[in-house]
Amino acid sequence: QTLNLGVRAGPEGVDPHYTATGTHAEALKHVFDTLVTSGDNLQLLPGIATSWRPVDATTWEFKLRQGVTFHDGTPLTAEDVVASIRRMQVLSGPNPTRIYVRNVQDMRIVDPHTLHIITAGPAPTLPNDFIRVFITSARATAGLTPETANEAFNAGRAAIGTGPYRFVSWTPREQFVVERNDAYWGGRQPWARHVRREIPNDAQRVAQLRTGQVDMIVRVPAADVATLERDRALRVVKAETVYVFNLQLDYRENTPQVTAKDGSRLAANPYRDIRVREAMDLAIDRRALAEIAMEGLGSPQGQMVTPGIFGFNPAIPIPTPNLPRARALLAEAGYPNGFRMVLNYTNNRLPGDNGVGTALAQMFARIGIEVQAAGQPAAVIFPARARGELSNIMAGWGTLTGEANYYYSANAHSNNRELRLGAFNWHGYSNPEMDRLIQAAAVELDEKKREQLLQEVGALFARDRVGIPLTAVGSAWAMRRDRVNLVRARTDEDTLAMDIVPTTPR
Amino acid sequence: MLGFIIQRLLQSLLVMLAMSALVFAGVYAIGNPIDVLISPDATQQIREDAIRHYGLDLPLWRQYLAFLGRLLAGDFGRSFVFDIPVLELVLARLPATLELALASVLIGAFIGIPLGIYAGYRPEAASSRAIMAVSVLGFSVPTFWVGLLLILTFAVNLDWLPAGDRGPVVEVFGVGWSFLTAEGLTFLILPALNLSLFKLAMMIRLARAGTREIMLTDTVKFARAAGLAEFTILRRHVLRLISIPLVTVFGLEFASTLAFAVVTETIFSWPGVGKLIIDSITSLDRPVMVAYLVLVAFLFVTINLVVDLSYALLDPRLRRGGRA
Amino acid sequence: MTNFWRIYRENWVAVVALAVVVLVVLAAVTAPLFAPQDPYDLAGLDLMDARRPPGYEGSGGFVHWLGTDAQGRDLLSAILYGLRISLQMGLAAGAVAMTLGAALGILSAHLGGWVEAVVMRVVDLQLSFPAILLALVLVAMLGQGKTQLIIALVAAQYAYFARTAYGAATAERQKDYVEAASATPLPGWRVVLRHILPNCLPPLIVVGTVQVANAIALEATLSFLGLGLPPTEPSLGMLIANGFPYMMSGRSWISVYPGIALIVLIVAINIVGDQIRDQFNPRLTR
Amino acid sequence: MSAPDRQGGEGSGAVDRPIPDRILVAEGVTKRFDPRLSLGDRIAGALGAAVERRAVQAVSDVSLAVRQGETLGLVGESGCGKSTLGKMLAGIMAPSAGRVLVDGVAPMQGRHKATTRIQTVFQDPFASLNPRMRIGATIAEGPVAHGLVARAQAPAMVADWLARVGLDPAFASRFPHQFSGGQRQRVAIARALAMQPVMLVCDEPVASLDVSIQAQILNLFLDLRRDLGLTCVFISHDLSVVRHVSDRVAIMYLGRIVESGAAARIYTAPRHPYTQGLLDSVPKLRLEADDLATFKPIAGELPSPLSPPPGCAFHPRCPKATEICRAERPLLTPREDGALVACHHA
Amino acid sequence: MSALLEVRDLHTHFFTRAGVVRAVEGVSFSLARGEILGLVGESGSGKSVTGFSLIGLVDPPGRIVSGSIRFDGQELVGLPQAAMRRLRGARIAMVFQDPAATLNPVLTIGQQMALAVRAHGRASEAAARDLAARTLTRVGIPDAAARLDAYPHEFSGGMRQRVAIATALLHGPELIVADEPTTALDVSIQAQILAEMKKLAKESGTALVWISHDLATVSSLADRVLVMYAGRIVESGGVSETLRAPRHPYTRGLLDSLPATARPGEKLNQIPGSTPSLLALPPGCPFAPRCPRADAACATDPPDVVTGGRLVRCHHPLAVAA
Numbered sequence A: 001q002t003l004n005l006g007v008r009a010g011p012e013g014v015d016p017h018y019t020a021t022g023t024h025a026e027a028l029k030h031v032f033d034t035l036v037t038s039g040d041n042l043q044l045l046p047g048i049a050t051s052w053r054p055v056d057a058t059t060w061e062f063k064l065r066q067g068v069t070f071h072d073g074t075p076l077t078a079e080d081v082v083a084s085i086r087r088m089q090v091l092s093g094p095n096p097t098r099i100y101v102r103n104v105q106d107m108r109i110v111d112p113h114t115l116h117i118i119t120a121g122p123a124p125t126l127p128n129d130f131i132r133v134f135i136t137s138a139r140a141t142a143g144l145t146p147e148t149a150n151e152a153f154n155a156g157r158a159a160i161g162t163g164p165y166r167f168v169s170w171t172p173r174e175q176f177v178v179e180r181n182d183a184y185w186g187g188r189q190p191w192a193r194h195v196r197r198e199i200p201n202d203a204q205r206v207a208q209l210r211t212g213q214v215d216m217i218v219r220v221p222a223a224d225v226a227t228l229e230r231d232r233a234l235r236v237v238k239a240e241t242v243y244v245f246n247l248q249l250d251y252r253e254n255t256p257q258v259t260a261k262d263g264s265r266l267a268a269n270p271y272r273d274i275r276v277r278e279a280m281d282l283a284i285d286r287r288a289l290a291e292i293a294m295e296g297l298g299s300p301q302g303q304m305v306t307p308g309i310f311g312f313n314p315a316i317p318i319p320t321p322n323l324p325r326a327r328a329l330l331a332e333a334g335y336p337n338g339f340r341m342v343l344n345y346t347n348n349r350l351p352g353d354n355g356v357g358t359a360l361a362q363m364f365a366r367i368g369i370e371v372q373a374a375g376q377p378a379a380v381i382f383p384a385r386a387r388g389e390l391s392n393i394m395a396g397w398g399t400l401t402g403e404a405n406y407y408y409s410a411n412a413h414s415n416n417r418e419l420r421l422g423a424f425n426w427h428g429y430s431n432p433e434m435d436r437l438i439q440a441a442a443v444e445l446d447e448k449k450r451e452q453l454l455q456e457v458g459a460l461f462a463r464d465r466v467g468i469p470l471t472a473v474g475s476a477w478a479m480r481r482d483r484v485n486l487v488r489a490r491t492d493e494d495t496l497a498m499d500i501v502p503t504t505p506r
Numbered sequence B: 001m002l003g004f005i006i007q008r009l010l011q012s013l014l015v016m017l018a019m020s021a022l023v024f025a026g027v028y029a030i031g032n033p034i035d036v037l038i039s040p041d042a043t044q045q046i047r048e049d050a051i052r053h054y055g056l057d058l059p060l061w062r063q064y065l066a067f068l069g070r071l072l073a074g075d076f077g078r079s080f081v082f083d084i085p086v087l088e089l090v091l092a093r094l095p096a097t098l099e100l101a102l103a104s105v106l107i108g109a110f111i112g113i114p115l116g117i118y119a120g121y122r123p124e125a126a127s128s129r130a131i132m133a134v135s136v137l138g139f140s141v142p143t144f145w146v147g148l149l150l151i152l153t154f155a156v157n158l159d160w161l162p163a164g165d166r167g168p169v170v171e172v173f174g175v176g177w178s179f180l181t182a183e184g185l186t187f188l189i190l191p192a193l194n195l196s197l198f199k200l201a202m203m204i205r206l207a208r209a210g211t212r213e214i215m216l217t218d219t220v221k222f223a224r225a226a227g228l229a230e231f232t233i234l235r236r237h238v239l240r241l242i243s244i245p246l247v248t249v250f251g252l253e254f255a256s257t258l259a260f261a262v263v264t265e266t267i268f269s270w271p272g273v274g275k276l277i278i279d280s281i282t283s284l285d286r287p288v289m290v291a292y293l294v295l296v297a298f299l300f301v302t303i304n305l306v307v308d309l310s311y312a313l314l315d316p317r318l319r320r321g322g323r324a
Numbered sequence C: 001m002t003n004f005w006r007i008y009r010e011n012w013v014a015v016v017a018l019a020v021v022v023l024v025v026l027a028a029v030t031a032p033l034f035a036p037q038d039p040y041d042l043a044g045l046d047l048m049d050a051r052r053p054p055g056y057e058g059s060g061g062f063v064h065w066l067g068t069d070a071q072g073r074d075l076l077s078a079i080l081y082g083l084r085i086s087l088q089m090g091l092a093a094g095a096v097a098m099t100l101g102a103a104l105g106i107l108s109a110h111l112g113g114w115v116e117a118v119v120m121r122v123v124d125l126q127l128s129f130p131a132i133l134l135a136l137v138l139v140a141m142l143g144q145g146k147t148q149l150i151i152a153l154v155a156a157q158y159a160y161f162a163r164t165a166y167g168a169a170t171a172e173r174q175k176d177y178v179e180a181a182s183a184t185p186l187p188g189w190r191v192v193l194r195h196i197l198p199n200c201l202p203p204l205i206v207v208g209t210v211q212v213a214n215a216i217a218l219e220a221t222l223s224f225l226g227l228g229l230p231p232t233e234p235s236l237g238m239l240i241a242n243g244f245p246y247m248m249s250g251r252s253w254i255s256v257y258p259g260i261a262l263i264v265l266i267v268a269i270n271i272v273g274d275q276i277r278d279q280f281n282p283r284l285t286r
Numbered sequence D: 001m002s003a004p005d006r007q008g009g010e011g012s013g014a015v016d017r018p019i020p021d022r023i024l025v026a027e028g029v030t031k032r033f034d035p036r037l038s039l040g041d042r043i044a045g046a047l048g049a050a051v052e053r054r055a056v057q058a059v060s061d062v063s064l065a066v067r068q069g070e071t072l073g074l075v076g077e078s079g080c081g082k083s084t085l086g087k088m089l090a091g092i093m094a095p096s097a098g099r100v101l102v103d104g105v106a107p108m109q110g111r112h113k114a115t116t117r118i119q120t121v122f123q124d125p126f127a128s129l130n131p132r133m134r135i136g137a138t139i140a141e142g143p144v145a146h147g148l149v150a151r152a153q154a155p156a157m158v159a160d161w162l163a164r165v166g167l168d169p170a171f172a173s174r175f176p177h178q179f180s181g182g183q184r185q186r187v188a189i190a191r192a193l194a195m196q197p198v199m200l201v202c203d204e205p206v207a208s209l210d211v212s213i214q215a216q217i218l219n220l221f222l223d224l225r226r227d228l229g230l231t232c233v234f235i236s237h238d239l240s241v242v243r244h245v246s247d248r249v250a251i252m253y254l255g256r257i258v259e260s261g262a263a264a265r266i267y268t269a270p271r272h273p274y275t276q277g278l279l280d281s282v283p284k285l286r287l288e289a290d291d292l293a294t295f296k297p298i299a300g301e302l303p304s305p306l307s308p309p310p311g312c313a314f315h316p317r318c319p320k321a322t323e324i325c326r327a328e329r330p331l332l333t334p335r336e337d338g339a340l341v342a343c344h345h346a
Numbered sequence E: 001m002s003a004l005l006e007v008r009d010l011h012t013h014f015f016t017r018a019g020v021v022r023a024v025e026g027v028s029f030s031l032a033r034g035e036i037l038g039l040v041g042e043s044g045s046g047k048s049v050t051g052f053s054l055i056g057l058v059d060p061p062g063r064i065v066s067g068s069i070r071f072d073g074q075e076l077v078g079l080p081q082a083a084m085r086r087l088r089g090a091r092i093a094m095v096f097q098d099p100a101a102t103l104n105p106v107l108t109i110g111q112q113m114a115l116a117v118r119a120h121g122r123a124s125e126a127a128a129r130d131l132a133a134r135t136l137t138r139v140g141i142p143d144a145a146a147r148l149d150a151y152p153h154e155f156s157g158g159m160r161q162r163v164a165i166a167t168a169l170l171h172g173p174e175l176i177v178a179d180e181p182t183t184a185l186d187v188s189i190q191a192q193i194l195a196e197m198k199k200l201a202k203e204s205g206t207a208l209v210w211i212s213h214d215l216a217t218v219s220s221l222a223d224r225v226l227v228m229y230a231g232r233i234v235e236s237g238g239v240s241e242t243l244r245a246p247r248h249p250y251t252r253g254l255l256d257s258l259p260a261t262a263r264p265g266e267k268l269n270q271i272p273g274s275t276p277s278l279l280a281l282p283p284g285c286p287f288a289p290r291c292p293r294a295d296a297a298c299a300t301d302p303p304d305v306v307t308g309g310r311l312v313r314c315h316h317p318l319a320v321a322a
């Protein structure tokens, strides 16, 4: 039986260490196993490692699974894990997987199924990072240089994993094909063959599902969910993801895209005033965003991480709109007539981003801010943000590691090259208290204390309105009822053949 | 003639050089791909490594010269996203686009030219007016919109034809073609139709205008005076005469079809270079964009050259002495 | 001129088309007077009215005869204002492209030599290079906005005018009246401005109408590809593109009505252009 | 070939000083159209391929002079270089060699015409008027641009000229398409004369007109010439028209003058075999039933100017040709009766 | 001898936007086998339209509105297109003014002539070429067989006109309509073509309608002449009588306008005014406004005055002077 899946994007090669892109990892999870895996709610689960524990402040011990063999029949040992991590450390590309092993300083093989990882400093999130450590065969990758690796993998020579499927073929931007691995340690898979077809165009994906060219599609556009639900031949499964739409405002003294209504310069950047930020927050009707702009494929959100994520703070409320208060706050801050701003947002990156962006513009207009909506492709907007040309940006962020510091350290910490923190803090927010909390959380090995610290970060983030979280992004899958069934919808949106079963024939 | 060919080759070379420089500068101006490619939590170190890895730290002109140098060796560089040779990437998809473009240009020519000749031959007839109405419509309706309507009608609602994608291909000379099987053809029909609509309209108009003019010339009168049948006149005299301007248009249209395939391929998820370029623009895969644009320019220049030379074949007046 | 109109009148299709164009232009110009809603005024929109089918009475207290779009905007108003923007873009791009193209074409025909060689080579190159790709790359480079879009459209279209003007000017230049003017002798600029230019105008006008239609269509396509105008200033193309995702889900009015408006406009302009072309072609008149 | 040799009787005498009765002097005027070889052609040539040089010597070494008040007729078949010579005389085209002097000064400075003293009337009255300009503006444009008449006086001047060429002055505000061919040619004449030239070059001014209209224009031309004392070069392929208006006639063949002299003499006693053949070729009005309509066409065709025959260009068609004609080009030499003939056997 | 061609009261009109152009208005004449008829008149007088009417090729918006054309006893007006086509090229042929425009530039001479051969019956490739070559030789093209593969642009103007004439002669037609075939040619070439035509017509007994605006040409070629003015025949008769002693003031005026008939330098005896527009012709004699002899009577249609084989349509014909 073949599973034909229509996906948005496919892998960018067959080498699992080549790039850190989500869709890349998603596809290669079929061929390669990771050291640690994550569940449908991003909880950490055993993978090739059956257990792990910190031995001391800078050492983690991983116990490896017994009896795992590669597709070529050779058994998996600690050697292979070491070789895989070594590869990750040297490979460089546009988006190298090196970040997942940046904390690894040294490795010690205790026995063929026990491994010690030595880190530079305390690294409490190491197991979280390791959900992306794919294990390749040391034998198959021996002698490959960064220059020759790609070729060897894409041709299949080095694409030897331990995963539930064997690699068959890959055509860039077209399809990725795998076949069942009958010797898989986790048990036999129901699909003899699995084809992942790349269909980035939403309408086209839906059309191909309806004509039966594919059995199932991911990311059903919100617009089509209701229609597909009505179609008796189809089943639609919806789930919340870890992506959160949020608005970031500039804190710099001078900001390029905000002026008075007549176009003249303002004395100061209004966004620096907490009252203005609060006013804008209060202007937002998150329910309307979720229900109407996203057509139900979303849910209001008061913080940057979703409930399943480590560090989620249940005490932070979801703000409710209050227009009179918002106008009053604006007036108090010295902008009784509002001001004029450009609102930047991505229009092709996540489902609903265009709708949320335009709806936001409408909501700000309600409190007297004149908004010029500028929805642009991510390819245009992200470089502009990096160049500091924007005053704000509405986009989605996904905490794919399942751990809140992933977001806060990059966005809320002041930009600090030495500490490698705040890499995404383009807006110049800087608060010593915030920095202290984030740094402390980064090295705290005690889970409870760490969670506490991260919740404090979240609270401070919400109080300062460092960013304005809007809604969590939902995702929907649609499938042909008579052929397949999705039994587990993952919050990281990974769609895996392992989570899909054939519809049992009558 | 030889001198003419040499002259055109030299010009083409110059044009290609200018094109490559323009394209390079243009693509450079779009933005820094690193910002799109690299993951949000990458460290500064990783970022800088990546920039160096791709040579993006060098000044533009050095990057360009390096590019030219590699180009001369037939190396278009490697894709940022896939790290595989761009040429491989593009060439693997070129047949799909060529097939689509050719199919649509042929539809345009084989349906459009006869219709156009007819409409030009009897400009006052109701059927001719209907043909012209269709051509104006084909000229005016945006491709992307028609594409979706076609999918909605013929694939989703009627379920006659596949909604998109390419379907099975048959390998000939190591290249896959889908028009060789009946099933492959079903995949080709809708996108080719979509893409050909504009060409069809164009061919109709050109053939009609040409025919109308030629029908008034003494050549036709003289042929009639010699007792030739109307059909013979159309087939032997008119067709030969309008074929000269049509060949240019045919050539140029073939080339611009390659470009318009961008839209059709996106809508029908046809795995051709057009879709590749859109994907590459969104991911700022610079080498692919540059290679594609340079390749397209190369195609144009070549087609232009071929068109000019085929002029000489069609128009005996140009065969001697070379220049028009 | 009266003669021109008398001949024009004979083709009733062209008369209807002209009427449509005039009507559309009027509707576009006077849109603020009778459109039920100002679609630019974001504060006047209500998300609660989003995606309502034609005939729905919204929170604004009036009936949305053509339904509403994803932002709760009245589609009829949006289409009226969209026509305005589409026409604006088409006319602005057409006018700039025509001026630039005509100047380049006529000058290179007049000056000859290397100016001619360089300019016409570039123009040929551009003509063979697909407009849509050029515009695509340019918009990606320059970013969003009316001006940027106009620049992209002009860059994609001026070559047609330059070619036409060049062709016409070389043809005119060889005519005796130009030689007679030079033989008087009159200064070069005077020959160009008073003699060559006015006689190159008819073909330019014909190309102009077609190119205005093309510019409108091109802008729509760019919008569809996500590279058009900002969504709060919706041109017809933008409206179509915005409604595009709803085509499959039965809420096709969001895209279909603007699409019909666009097609009617372009078809009408093209028919008018065709008629003018036929009338300017002396071989076809009788 | 030395200068005195070729100047013969017509062009002899010093021309550096304006000689009162010689308004126009041309000396050894030659025009070669030599399209520049493209780079590609040159490379192909270097590679040993045969490269066609499409050089045309349209006018070769022509010398002539026109006296005050005189009309010189220039006759020849299509492509023999009449128009080209006319343009060089009128200062519209620069000669490749030799020089032209009008009233003692060269009409061209560099690539541009620098004098208004010599004006032109073109063949096709439908093409020589700007279709988008009122004829009043067409006539006034030159004189106003050159300050020959004040802008305020222009309408009066236009009216005056229109009247003189036999048109209603009220027509000034009409466009060319509102006129018949003959009327347009009158406008063209008015335009040329309004520039107050000392000399007129008329390039086939009646060739495209109907016989009855042609007669009107010829009459107008004769009148104006008498009234204004105009000096003229009158180009035509129609032998009878040239004979009617010219004092002297020059016959051209393949870029050269083969014979010239007083009009009456040329038509009654042609010396050059080509002139004789040409006159015999023209169908005559046969008024008597028993007049035998005999044609004595010149054999053969006009050779291509791209590859003119060696020696006397006419020798392949000439009944009198001998060895010397094939080898040596005859010079235009004065004969006892004052005629200038370029023939070994005349 | 019965007439080969009998034209009776032919009216050919063009229905244009501006109104009805009465290009041919009541033209009648007849033509015997082997006779050469000259058709003269100024531009726009309807010569070509008359010619095209004979062979059934009047361009729309024009058509023959009334009258009769009998060719060898067969009525051509109203003949179905197919029947007319069989006649064209086979029994009636036509030659045009501009040889550069009549030949298709992208087909070889041989191809074009072969098409004309096959238009009237099957012929093998070789047979068609052979006939073409032989006919080309007849019109004085040396080495014809070899030149069949040449393109028109490789021929000179005179040669091209010979090819056109040869194409017309292919099927040995009984009538050739020649519409100013020498106007575009040089004098020396024109003389050659005239001589050739005269010889061919004699040899083959083909009747010829020779259209020209040049009186001299017609006078030296034709047996009879028709003078047209504004779509009507104003005078006809034997060539030499008519030109020596014209009876219609227009014919007189034409002759007097010729510089060849006047003394050099003297004023020509010109016809005043210009040819009228055919759109709005007042009733009566169309020449009256330009006519020195016109009077009130000329406001009515002039009568046909026939004397001794000569016809003149005038209220005040000139006397047949000695």
Ligand SMILES: Nc1ncnc2c1ncn2[C@@H]1O[C@H](COP(=O)(O)OP(=O)(O)OP(=O)(O)O)[C@@H](O)[C@H]1O
Residues within 6 Å of the ligand: D033, D056, D057, D058, D076, D077, D078, D079, D080, D081, D082, D083, D084, D085, D237, D305
């Ligand atoms: N601009 C030009 N470039 C190249 N060749 C030219 C040019 N102008 C004229 N010639 C050539 O020069 C020769 C003489 O041309 P010209 O026009 O002077 O002849 P003409 O006697 O006036 O002929 P016609 O009676 O046809 O007007 C011809 O062979 C023509 O092809």
Ligand SMILES: Nc1ncnc2c1ncn2[C@@H]1O[C@H](COP(=O)(O)OP(=O)(O)OP(=O)(O)O)[C@@H](O)[C@H]1O
Residues within 6 Å of the ligand: C286, E014, E016, E021, E022, E023, E041, E042, E043, E044, E045, E046, E047, E048, E049, E050, E059, E060, E061, E062, E213, E278
């Ligand atoms: N296709 C047409 N449409 C309208 N009017 C036409 C058409 N063809 C000819 N005519 C008119 O018919 C009249 C006679 O034209 P015709 O061509 O017979 O003149 P002609 O005597 O041959 O003149 P020429 O010497 O210029 O060839 C003219 O007034 C002309 O305008």
Ligand SMILES: [Mg+2]
Residues within 6 Å of the ligand: D082, D083, D084, D203
């Ligand atoms: Mg000339």
Ligand SMILES: [Mg+2]
Residues within 6 Å of the ligand: E047, E048, E049, E179
């Ligand atoms: Mg005629």
